[in-house]
Amino acid sequence: MNDAEPYDYVIVGAGSAGCALAARLSEDPDVRVCLVEAGPVDTNENVHVPLGAGKLFRTRLDWDYDTHDEPFCDGRRIYLPRGRVLGGTSSMNGMVYMRGNPVDYDDWDQPGWTFADLLPYFLRSEDNERGPSRYHGSGGPLAVSEGRSGNPMTTAFVAAAVQAGYLANDDFNGAEQDGFGRYQLTQRDGQRCSSATAFLHPALDRPNLTVETNVQVHRVLFDGGRAGGIAGARLDDEIVLRAEREVILSAGAYNSPQLLMLSGIGPADDLAALGIPVLLDQPMVGMNLQDHPAVNLVFTHSQPISLLVAGEPEYVRQYTEERRGPLTSNVPEAGGFIRTTPGLAAPDLQFHASPLMLVGAGLEAPTEHAISFGPCVLAARSRGSVSLASADPTAKPRIRHNYYAEEDDLRSMVAGLRIGLDIGRQAALAPYTESLYLPPDSESDADLRAYARRNTQTLFHPAGTCAMGSVLDAELRVRGVEGLRVVDASVMPTLVRGNTNAPIIAIAERAADLLKR
Structure with missing residues (x-):
């Protein structure tokens, strides 16, 4: 695999954003896309039977994170489940289809990201069983149904x-x-419609789309100031995948900032203390963590x-x-x-x-x-952070929400x-x-x-740790380097009022258009 031909795009993380992005980019048969997922394929029955999601907690399909001691919650550590499987957390979430409030997007104050800008992308994704209307789409990949x-x-x-x-x-x-x-739900005929089910599975037979499972990415590889691929491992086997156009991190609000820091992009003093060579001093990587x-x-x-x-x-x-x-x-x-x-x-x-x-x-x-x-x-004012506990890429990040x-x-x-x-x-x-x-x-x-x-517990909606306006520009490019973007909940400057699966998919839909352009 190390000697394989390079791809145009390497996408890290097959969650809500990554599956949608890989499917959209690979619609062009001349574009070679590789989607990399740390977990396995989504064949476990409890992924697809809606009530089975709770049985996935603390299993190999869960990153099984916890916060560090929460100083305003009696010093408790709070469990943070995250999907580690094709579909990511959309393979174990509560399936609530919710866009948030229009003012959420307008308040981002980022060109191209108002609610009016994003509504067409929500509609493009949606296959609502109520049929098309001013507010809803039909015929898209993502099933939206009554309970x-x-x-x-x-x-x-x-x-x-x-x-x-x-x-x-x-x-x-x-x-x-x-x-x-x-609530309306991301289900089709009483079964979960994850981002993998909706977007990725129908695209798997495309010859220009490669999906690598059970590969944990350790860092982004750079040639000078340009991202050129990723390095990771499947069990003890080192994996290197090259990207001629861009590397895209869709690993989520905890793992995307972790990967940036492991790659030398983050707070310089913190990275140096762990012996990580600093490529770019970016103190806001991992900051601005928000949740409900x-x-x-x-x-x-x-x-x-x-x-x-x-x-x-x-x-x-x-x-x-x-x-x-x-x-x-x-x-x-x-x-x-x-x-x-x-x-x-x-x-x-x-x-x-x-x-x-x-x-x-x-x-x-x-x-x-x-x-x-x-x-x-909603719209909580408290801010937490994601930081590195170790330079070992298999070590869990240090997460504190500061609820x-x-x-x-x-x-x-x-x-x-x-x-x-x-x-x-x-x-x-x-x-x-x-x-x-x-x-x-x-x-x-x-x-x-x-x-x-x-x-207090999490509502499973972490966001904001690689935000537009600080870490990223308005086209989701990491400022200060070339060939590297982030596409997931971490790009949100502020968290939307509501469940986050649908907004993340809309972000990925727009990101696909930005990349195609």
Whole structure:
């Protein structure tokens, strides 16, 4: 492989962005594309059965990251699952199709990246079962569908939110984001539609597209100031892949900055301290890390209708024969968006509701029937970082999110917990809120703040660590070198208000056009 002919493009990371980008670039038969993935092919059944995603946590298909001690969350280390398989985290996420709010993109203040600029790319990707409209596309690779779980707790949660005085919303990607409703999902016929399923699999028979799995990339190779390929390993075998046009990092908000730093692009003093030769002093690589901190309220009850029943024979049969029922659940089946104070340009909280007992970051087996719901903080002001713990490329990066470093984020979370408790008291949810599991000591500010600190988890939306305007220019090129771009969530100057899979795919769609141009 080391003596193989060079490719035009080498893409590192076969996740939400990488799969879409490889498929789009290889549409031109004269362009040679190599997509490199650290994990295996996506043949594991739990990738494709929607409810199986939780069974992938801490397995070989998971990068299995944790934050370092979070100083504003009682020093806890918070589990950060990330997909290490074709499809990346789109092969293990909650499948919520959400674009974010138009103001998110407009606030980036980057030419070509307003919401109006990106909407055509959202539409191009989308195959919405509702059909085409002003806000939706049909015929694209990415299936967007209604949920098929049919759990009555999902319906009850939305009804309770309306009873509590909030709007109903049947399309969060339509005219308005505010309100509560069921989420549309990246599923086709009750099965997960990951970026690999949507974009990559239909392109695999193209002779100009090569996919290398089980290859962990260690660094980008440079000829002077120009990227010329990558070096990595499959087990103990060294792999070198050459790129005549560009190397593109699509390894995600944790791994893309890690790879830049391993390649000598990052904070010079930090790299020198680890013995890494400095190619480019770029202190913002790995900085500006953002996420949506989330807290669940878990209400247990005696109704035998939670996702605990999914393995029973009648529901296995329902899934096998009809592709419906509990096994099609994405877990966060419904939710909503709220503005907690007047005058906000967009919602500052998002809710997710799951017909399941969610405890221990999803790592603990549920023991009772329950519904779990709660807020996450959108447009959080706190910033964390990704740095190197070692010059060894197989060492995990040092990640610290710094959740609640900014006081306003904790204030928003406390407001969200109060809203969640109020929704839980509404009549529509009464059959499912018999007991609050491990409740806060009271509803005082102090006790809700303490509850947030000890229960906060990631909502799996890291972004911002190779941002446009600092690390990258507006065409996603790494400033200060040639032939190197980043295309994934790390390019976002600020995190969008909502789930990130669809925005990352839209970023990759636009990046493909930039590269073709």
